[in-house]
Amino acid sequence: MDLNINTIDEVRSAIRDRRTTATAIAQNFYSKIEVTDRTIGAFLTLSKDRALQKASAIDALAAKGDHLPALAGVPVGIKDVMVTQGVRTTAGSKVLQNFIPPYDCTAVARLEAAGAVVLGKMNCDEFAMGSSNENSAYKPVHNPRDLSRVPGGSSGGSAAAVAAGMAVATLGSDTGGSIRQPASFCGVVGLMPTYGRVSRYGLIAFASSLDHIGPLTKTVKDAAIMLRTIAGRDPMDSTSADVPVPDYVAELGKPVRGLRLGVPKEYFGEGLDAEVRSAVEAAIQKLAALGCEVVPISLPHTEYAIPTYYIIATAEASSNLARYDGVRYGHRSKAVRSLSDMYERTRDEGFGAEVKRRIMLGTYALSAGYYDAYYLKAQRVRTLLARDFEEAFQKVDAIVTPTSPTAAFKLGEKTEDPLAMYLADVYTVTADLVGIPGISVPCGETREKLPIGLQILGRHFSESMILRLAHAYERSRLAS
Amino acid sequence: MKVTEKDVQYVAALANLDLTGEERQQMLRDLNSILDYVDRLNQLDTSGVPPMAQVMRAVEGTDEEHQFASALREDNLHGLRPSLPQEEALANAPESDGTFFLVPKVIER
Numbered sequence: 199m200d201l202n203i204n205t206i207d208e209v210r211s212a213i214r215d216r217r218t219t220a221t222a223i224a225q226n227f228y229s230k231i232e233v234t235d236r237t238i239g240a241f242l243t244l245s246k247d248r249a250l251q252k253a254s255a256i257d258a259l260a261a262k263g264d265h266l267p268a269l270a271g272v273p274v275g276i277k278d279v280m281v282t283q284g285v286r287t288t289a290g291s292k293v294l295q296n297f298i299p300p301y302d303c304t305a306v307a308r309l310e311a312a313g314a315v316v317l318g319k320m321n322c323d324e325f326a327m328g329s330s331n332e333n334s335a336y337k338p339v340h341n342p343r344d345l346s347r348v349p350g351g352s353s354g355g356s357a358a359a360v361a362a363g364m365a366v367a368t369l370g371s372d373t374g375g376s377i378r379q380p381a382s383f384c385g386v387v388g389l390m391p392t393y394g395r396v397s398r399y400g401l402i403a404f405a406s407s408l409d410h411i412g413p414l415t416k417t418v419k420d421a422a423i424m425l426r427t428i429a430g431r432d433p434m435d436s437t438s439a440d441v442p443v444p445d446y447v448a449e450l451g452k453p454v455r456g457l458r459l460g461v462p463k464e465y466f467g468e469g470l471d472a473e474v475r476s477a478v479e480a481a482i483q484k485l486a487a488l489g490c491e492v493v494p495i496s497l498p499h500t501e502y503a504i505p506t507y508y509i510i511a512t513a514e515a516s517s518n519l520a521r522y523d524g525v526r527y528g529h530r531s532k533a534v535r536s537l538s539d540m541y542e543r544t545r546d547e548g549f550g551a552e553v554k555r556r557i558m559l560g561t562y563a564l565s566a567g568y569y570d571a572y573y574l575k576a577q578r579v580r581t582l583l584a585r586d587f588e589e590a591f592q593k594v595d596a597i598v599t600p601t602s603p604t605a606a607f608k609l610g611e612k613t614e615d616p617l618a619m620y621l622a623d624v625y626t627v628t629a630d631l632v633g634i635p636g637i638s639v640p641c642g643e644t645r646e647k648l649p650i651g652l653q654i655l656g657r658h659f660s661e662s663m664i665l666r667l668a669h670a671y672e673r674s675r676l677a678s
Numbered sequence: 679m680k681v682t683e684k685d686v687q688y689v690a691a692l693a694n695l696d697l698t699g700e701e702r703q704q705m706l707r708d709l710n711s712i713l714d715y716v717d718r719l720n721q722l723d724t725s726g727v728p729p730m731a732q733v734m735r736a737v738e739g740t741d742e743e744h745q746f747a748s749a750l751r752e753d754n755l756h757g758l759r760p761s762l763p764q765e766e767a768l769a770n771a772p773e774s775d776g777t778f779f780l781v782p783k784v785i786e787r
Contacts, residue, residue: 296770298770393734394733437734505718506719516693524772525779526771538694539696545695551704554695554701555709558686575724578724578727579722580729581727581728581730582722616711616712617711
C-alpha cells in the first residue's frame with residue numbers, strides 16, 4: 199500500500215477520510231525503515247510498542263469520528279539527545295549506552311499530546327558535538343542523496359530520515375548549526391527557533407546558552423505546524439520564554455511584498471563554493487521577484503564567530519558533561535581502585551575523541567589564569583556579534599545567506615582536522631550565539647545532485663516572518 | 679606552543695579524564711591548533727564591551743519584568759511533576775543497594 203504520504207496534512211486527511219489507519223501508516227514506516235535504514239543508519243533505537251499504542255489510540259478517535267488533533271498519526275523521529283520515558287536514550291554516546299530515562303522531554307510530550315507517533319530515536323553526533331554525524335559512538339549516517347557523503351550534523355539522523363521518507367518529521371537540536379546544516383545537506387527544511395521559544399526540559403545539555411530544539415520537515419508548512427505544537431512556556435524550564443505563541447500556520451499566507459532582506463557581504467566571501475553561491479543568489483533573486491527589497495548589509499564581526507563559539511560552547515560543555523561520572527546512571531568502568539579512579543576511567547572509556555577534545559578545551563578556557571583571556575574575551579566578542587545583528591535589523595526585516603559554504607562532503611573527508619570540521623558551521627553559529635531564529639530551506643542542487651540550502655535569519659521571536667519568507671520562496675521554486 | 683604537555687596533564691586531571699599517552703599527544707596538537715585559531719579574537723579591542731550575560735531578549739510589547747518573571751516560581755513541583763519513586767530514581771544506577779547509590783570506598787587507610 200503506497201498512499202504517497204509525505205506531509206502532516208496528508209497523514210491527517212488520510213486517517214480522517216478513513217483511507218487508512220494510523221496503525222497501518224506506522225507499520226508502513228517501520229517496513230520502510232527496515233529496508234532503507236540498513237544503508238542510511240538514521241535510527242539508533244525503534245520504539246515500536248510505544249508507537250503502535252499511540253497509533254491505535256488515534257485510530258480509536260477516528261473510528262468514533264472525533265476531532266483529530268493537529269499531528270494525529272504523524273510518524274516522527276526524535277534526536278537521541280531528548281529523553282523518552284522507557285525508551286533508551288544514548289545521546290550518541292557509549293557513556294549512556296543503557297540509559298532508560300524515567301521521564302519525557304517536554305517537546306516530545308507535546309508532540310505526542312498532539313497525536314504524533316514516535317517511531318524511534320535518531321542517530322546523531324555524540325552529545326550533539328559534530329558537523330557530519332561521524333562522531334556518533336554507534337555508526338555514521340549516510341546521506342540519502344549519495345551514500346558516500348555525510349548527512350551533516352549533529353542532527354544527521356533526523357535530517358536523513360526525513361529526506362529518505364523514513365519519518366514525516368523529526369526533532370533535532372541546534373547549538374552551532376546542528377539543525378540547519380544537516381537540513382541543507384539532505385535537502386529538507388530545518389528550523390532553529392529563538393532561544394527560549396521551545397522548552398529544553400529533557401534535552402541532554404551540551405551548551406546551555408546555545409542549545410535549541412527545533413523541527414526538520416519536508417515542507418515549510420510542516421515546520422510551522424511542528425513549531426506551533428512544541429513552542430511556548432514550560433514551567434519545568436526556567437529559560438523558556440513567557441511569550442505568546444502565534445499561529446505560525448495561519449501567518450504563512452501573509453504577503454512578503456515589501457519586506458527588506460539583508461544580504462551580508464561577509465557570508466559570500468572566501469570559502470563559499472561557487473555552485474552554492476549561484477544557487478543562493480538565484481534564490482535571493484526569486485525573493486526579489488516576489489516583491490522583497492534586497493539590501494546589501496555588513497555583519498563586520500562574522501569572522502570571529504567560530505572562535506567565539508568554540509570557547510563558549512566547550513566551556514559550557516565541560517561543565518554540563520561533568521555529571522557523567524558513573525554514579526547515578528550511565529557507564530561505569532569495571533575494576534576500579536578508588537572513587538577518583540572510577541571517575542577518570544569511566545569518562546575515558548565512555549567518551550569519544552571529539553567529546554574529550556571539547557571537554558579539554560572548555561576546561562582549559564575556564565581554568566585559573568586563562569578565564570579572562572578566553573572565556574571572558576569570547577563573551578565580550580559575543581556582545582559585538584549581537585550588536586552587528588541589532589544594527590542590521592534596524593535596516594532590514596530578515597537576513598538571507600547560504601546555510602553552509604559547501605554541499606555535503608565525503609565521509610572521512612574532514613575527520614582528521616577538527617578545525618576544518620568546525621568551519622562547516624561558519625554561517626550558522628552566529629545565530630546560536632545571538633539567540634535569533636533561523637531556517638534552512640532547499641534552494642537547488644549542485645551538478646552532482648547534492649542539495650543546497652538557503653538560510654533565512656530573523657529578529658528574536660520573528661519565526662512567523664522567516665517561515666513566511668521560506669514558504670513564499672518554496673512555493674515559487676516548486677512552481678517554476 | 680601555548681599548551682604544554684604539563685598543561686594537558688593538569689587540565690585532564692581537572693576534567694577527570696584518564697587519557698592514554700597517545701591521547702595526550704593528540705590533545706596537545708589539537709588544542710594548540712585550535713587555540714592558535716582562537717587567538718584572532720585578540721585582534722579586537724573589547725575594552726568597554728560588556729560580556730554577554732543573557733541571551734534572552736525582551737520582546738516588543740512585553741515588559742522586561744514579564745519576560746524574566748518566568749525564571750522564578752514557587753519552590754514546589756505540585757502540578758508540574760511528581761518526584762520519582764526511589765526505585766525509578768535508582769533504576770539506572772550502575773550499582774545500588776536499593777536505597778543508595780553505591781561507589782567504591784572513599785576513605786582509605
